[in-house]
Amino acid sequence: MKKDIYIFNNGELKRKDNTLYFEGNEGKKYLPVENINNIWIFGEVDINKRFLEFASGKEILIHFFNFYGYYVGTFYPREHLNSGFVTLKQAEHYLDQEKRLKLAKKFVEGAVENILVVLRYYKNRGCDVELEIEDIRQKKEGINKAKDIESLMAIEGNIRDVYYKCFDKIIKKDEFAFEKRSKRPPLNKLNALISFGNSLLYTSILGEIYQTQLDPRIGYLHSTNTRKFTLNLDVAEIFKPSIVDRVIFSLINKNVLSSKDFENQLNGIILNQNGKKKFIEEYNEKLETVFKHQKLNASVSYKRLVRLELYKIQKHITEDEEYQPFVVRW
Numbered sequence: 001m002k003k004d005i006y007i008f009n010n011g012e013l014k015r016k017d018n019t020l021y022f023e024g025n026e027g028k029k030y031l032p033v034e035n036i037n038n039i040w041i042f043g044e045v046d047i048n049k050r051f052l053e054f055a056s057g058k059e060i061l062i063h064f065f066n067f068y069g070y071y072v073g074t075f076y077p078r079e080h081l082n083s084g085f086v087t088l089k090q091a092e093h094y095l096d097q098e099k100r101l102k103l104a105k106k107f108v109e110g111a112v113e114n115i116l117v118v119l120r121y122y123k124n125r126g127c128d129v130e131l132e133i134e135d136i137r138q139k140k141e142g143i144n145k146a147k148d149i150e151s152l153m154a155i156e157g158n159i160r161d162v163y164y165k166c167f168d169k170i171i172k173k174d175e176f177a178f179e180k181r182s183k184r185p186p187l188n189k190l191n192a193l194i195s196f197g198n199s200l201l202y203t204s205i206l207g208e209i210y211q212t213q214l215d216p217r218i219g220y221l222h223s224t225n226t227r228k229f230t231l232n233l234d235v236a237e238i239f240k241p242s243i244v245d246r247v248i249f250s251l252i253n254k255n256v257l258s259s260k261d262f263e264n265q266l267n268g269i270i271l272n273q274n275g276k277k278k279f280i281e282e283y284n285e286k287l288e289t290v291f292k293h294q295k296l297n298a299s300v301s302y303k304r305l306v307r308l309e310l311y312k313i314q315k316h317i318t319e320d321e322e323y324q325p326f327v328v329r330w
Contacts, residue, residue: 110238110325185268197244
């Protein structure tokens with residue numbers, strides 16, 4: 001089974017014969033190239049053309065994050081499964097406003113349904129979120145009435161504002177008070193966790209798109225413009241509540257994270273290296289969590305679930321098989 005490699009130390013990634021190795025202060029560490037899907041780089045790491053050519057040949061994606069934990073970009077090898085037909089169908093669905101809006105609504109519907117699942121889960125565990133659940137239910141009715149992408153995104157934004165108000169009730173720790181959503185820079189610890197977690201999810205989904213015939217540059221809810229990739233942002237909306245947010249609640253409520261895992265930078269707050277490692281460990285554990293998929297009547301991991309979601313989107317685009325977003329059941 002292929003896995004991801006995370007590099008936090010400074011050093012150099014090199015090719016030696018038919019393998020890769022990382023050389024840093026602690027010496028050389030050889031990487032099992034046949035078992036790698038993605039390499040995530042958080043440290044100051046030097047690479048050269050020879051290394052990139054080899055990584056491309058082995059179909060390994062390399063994701064770069066800066067010192068502050070912000071996503072910088074991805075070395076996306078030449079697509080080995082790309083299909084001109086699929087790309088044309090994706091473009092057709094984007095250029096046809098009715099088709100684009102229909103698919104965009106599905107992403108928002110999936111996101112909202114999964115938000116409600118999370119809130120009901122915590123309501124059943126004593127959190128006072130009934131009013132927010134009802135408010136979101138009412139706002140959800142506006143999705144089908146939206147006439148364009150802008151109004152649809154406004155509805156989603158309003159729903160997430162209500163959802164975020166529940167975080168303090170779920171966490172119940174003043175040290176991690178939410179206050180309001182802030183991004184660059186995050187102005188408190190909870191916002192730093194949300195931003196970092198969302199970046200990880202966007203990048204994980206990009207890695208899964210690479211294993212399909214879909215073109216990551218053509219999204220539907222998020223406009224295809226000067227951004228390099230947008231389809232991964234669309235799909236991430238569905239999985240943020242059940243993956244990223246649940247990871248955050250778990251890390252805080254189990255006292256895995258504390259103030260020592262954060263630092264002040266750029267007039268805001270970010271996770272330090274130790275905090276990032278703790279988050280990634282919990283995040284990967286979540287991705288590998290296996291549960292019973294009711295429709296498939298089989299056990300699947302969240303990581304596999306993302307791939308299955310992409311296949312459903314491709315069928316919607318190429319075979320007119322209407323896409324229904326996954327809604328988690330606990």
